[in-house]
Amino acid sequence: MALSEKIKKTIDGIRHQFPTEQALLIPALHEVQNEFGWVSIDHMKDIGEFLHLPLSKVREVASFYTMFKLEKQGNVDLQICTNISCWLNGADKLVACAKKKLHVNVGETTPDGKFTLSQVECLASCGTAPALMLNEDYYENVDEAQLEKIIDDATKDLAAGKVVGKSTRQEGLWL
Numbered sequence: 001m002a003l004s005e006k007i008k009k010t011i012d013g014i015r016h017q018f019p020t021e022q023a024l025l026i027p028a029l030h031e032v033q034n035e036f037g038w039v040s041i042d043h044m045k046d047i048g049e050f051l052h053l054p055l056s057k058v059r060e061v062a063s064f065y066t067m068f069k070l071e072k073q074g075n076v077d078l079q080i081c082t083n084i085s086c087w088l089n090g091a092d093k094l095v096a097c098a099k100k101k102l103h104v105n106v107g108e109t110t111p112d113g114k115f116t117l118s119q120v121e122c123l124a125s126c127g128t129a130p131a132l133m134l135n136e137d138y139y140e141n142v143d144e145a146q147l148e149k150i151i152d153d154a155t156k157d158l159a160a161g162k163v164v165g166k167s168t169r170q171e172g173l174w175l
């Protein structure tokens with residue numbers, strides 16, 4: 001598997017804005033994740049080859065940030081923050097609610113491949129805790145009833161063939 005021409009073109013188009021090949025790692029990882037939904041070890045090898053970096057360096061960065069998914073995800077990645085501010089404001093109830101509603105444990109994907117339930121560290125929304133993300137979309141001050149509605153709405157949208165949780169996606173973000 002090699003990087004797509006689209007990804008290579010994007011990376012080549014922004015090379016001049018970055019001081020080193022290593023500085024291009026984050027954009028390259030984002031581009032791969034945008035295209036495939038996750039970053040496999042083969043993707044990391046391809047990125048390393050393209051940026052002339054060892055696989056260990058690519059892996060080190062990819063595994064540091066929870067925003068990079070290193071395993072295949074469901075269509076919707078429901079990421080609930082359970083760091084201190086969210087925890088004190090009911091994140092544990094949200095996790096329990098999501099587990100019950102989706103019939104999965106944290107880290108698992110529903111058998112139909114629609115939802116992955118993830119527990120993540122601070123989403124930088126501590127002032128409006130508890131916070132969660134549905135793919136790339138933020139939800140703040142969420143309670144259990146709202147979470148159930150968020151999941152129900154996403155289920156309906158998926159059934160209708162709509163893209164879920166990418167309302168803030170900006171194409172050509174790096175250009």
Ligand code: FES
Nearest residue numbers: 081086123125126
């Ligand atoms: S602790 Fe949850 S957003 Fe910061």
